Amino acid sequence: MQPLLQVPVIDIAPFRTGGAAEKRKVTQLVDQACTDIGFLVISGHGVPQALIDEIDAVSRLFFDLPVAEKLAVKRPAPDVTRGYIPLEAESVARSRGEENAPGDLNESLMIGPVDVTDAPYYTAEAAGRHFHPNLWPAQPAGLRDVYTRYYRAMSDLAVVLMRIFALALDMPERFFDDKVDRHISRLRVRNYPAPETLPKPGQLRVGAHSDYGSLTILKTEANPGGLQVINKAGAWVDVPIVPSTFVINLGELMARWTNDRWVSTLHRVINPPMDKAAGSRRQSIVFFHNPNYDAEIRCIDSCVADGVAAKYPVTTSGDHLRNQFVRTQAM
Numbered sequence: 001m002q003p004l005l006q007v008p009v010i011d012i013a014p015f016r017t018g019g020a021a022e023k024r025k026v027t028q029l030v031d032q033a034c035t036d037i038g039f040l041v042i043s044g045h046g047v048p049q050a051l052i053d054e055i056d057a058v059s060r061l062f063f064d065l066p067v068a069e070k071l072a073v074k075r076p077a078p079d080v081t082r083g084y085i086p087l088e089a090e091s092v093a094r095s096r097g098e099e100n101a102p103g104d105l106n107e108s109l110m111i112g113p114v115d116v117t118d119a120p121y122y123t124a125e126a127a128g129r130h131f132h133p134n135l136w137p138a139q140p141a142g143l144r145d146v147y148t149r150y151y152r153a154m155s156d157l158a159v160v161l162m163r164i165f166a167l168a169l170d171m172p173e174r175f176f177d178d179k180v181d182r183h184i185s186r187l188r189v190r191n192y193p194a195p196e197t198l199p200k201p202g203q204l205r206v207g208a209h210s211d212y213g214s215l216t217i218l219k220t221e222a223n224p225g226g227l228q229v230i231n232k233a234g235a236w237v238d239v240p241i242v243p244s245t246f247v248i249n250l251g252e253l254m255a256r257w258t259n260d261r262w263v264s265t266l267h268r269v270i271n272p273p274m275d276k277a278a279g280s281r282r283q284s285i286v287f288f289h290n291p292n293y294d295a296e297i298r299c300i301d302s303c304v305a306d307g308v309a310a311k312y313p314v315t316t317s318g319d320h321l322r323n324q325f326v327r328t329q330a331m
């Protein structure tokens with residue numbers, strides 16, 4: 001069979017509400033998307049549109065603030081995935097060894113887990129800075145509340161997606177549950193301003209990279225200068241932006257878990273053409289779902305059958321994520 005060369009749209013509602021036969025139909029479609037292109041667009045996810053609209057609006061107000069105010073919550077250190085990262089201060093292509101890649105043309109605000117307690121798991125030395133407190137901007141009022149609710153909604157949706165993944169991989173439905181129940185996911189809102197000058201050579205809104213964790217849940221908008229993914233024929237194709245859906249893509253840890261049965265695909269965000277620069281401001285709400293810091297990522301049984309050797313050394317979620325993030329930071 002020909003591999004999918006475009007990103008499919010899949011309704012996951014039958015998985016959430018149906019019996020075994022409905023679930024099976026969804027997991028088959030998801031397996032094909034994850035095998036062929038590593039990206040899918042989901043409808044029927046159950047996240048209220050009002051919450052999505054709220055986080056969109058409050059984030060826009062934050063990015064409209066003067067830079068000096070945004071810098072009040074600047075990311076405090078290269079290994080702390082919290083706070084504000086200004087324009088060109090990050091280059092995700094460096095996660096692939098492109099040491100001299102220019103800074104990406106976006107600014108972002110990032111939070112981590114919102115339900116951390118003082119239990120030993122969170123405070124242990126091994127937890128490192130994965131549970132660093134969030135840095136909440138003083139303005140706009142209400143941002144903290146909206147981000148907290150959205151973070152929880154994404155955490156819940158990720159559990160459903162990981163169950164779809166488990167079944168699609170011929171594992172028990174709850175196989176991943178105890179590997180993601182204290183996850184170190186990051187919610188990151190990126191603002192891509194309308195460009196006022198030409199980009200530097202090789203500079204993009206987001207350079208080519210694959211995401212680092214288990215899966216990503218993206219809400220974005222269809223303005224000029226958008227998201228592209230490389231398909232199995234080696235062509236960059238646009239990811240379809242469909243109202244009320246999320247784009248889902250696999251991170252590197254899922255490729256490791258599946259011994260490359262599934263792909264963590266290279267993607268990038270291109271610049272708008274200069275004649276469409278006006279009105280090309282674009283905002284993405286990106287939830288990077290990352291397993292528990294101490295989750296061991298070793299290839300799962302259903303993916304080493306038939307004498308296939310494991311391709312990757314065992315790692316932990318926390319180590320892989322920290323290393324990749326630190327490599328991409330400019331300071």
Ligand SMILES: O=C(O)CCC(=O)C(=O)O
Pocket residue numbers: 190206211218220226227267268269284286
């Ligand atoms: O803004 C987008 O469409 C995607 C951004 C992205 O790939 C990322 O943040 O990892």
Ligand SMILES: [Fe+2]
Pocket residue numbers: 209210211267
């Ligand atoms: Fe990405």
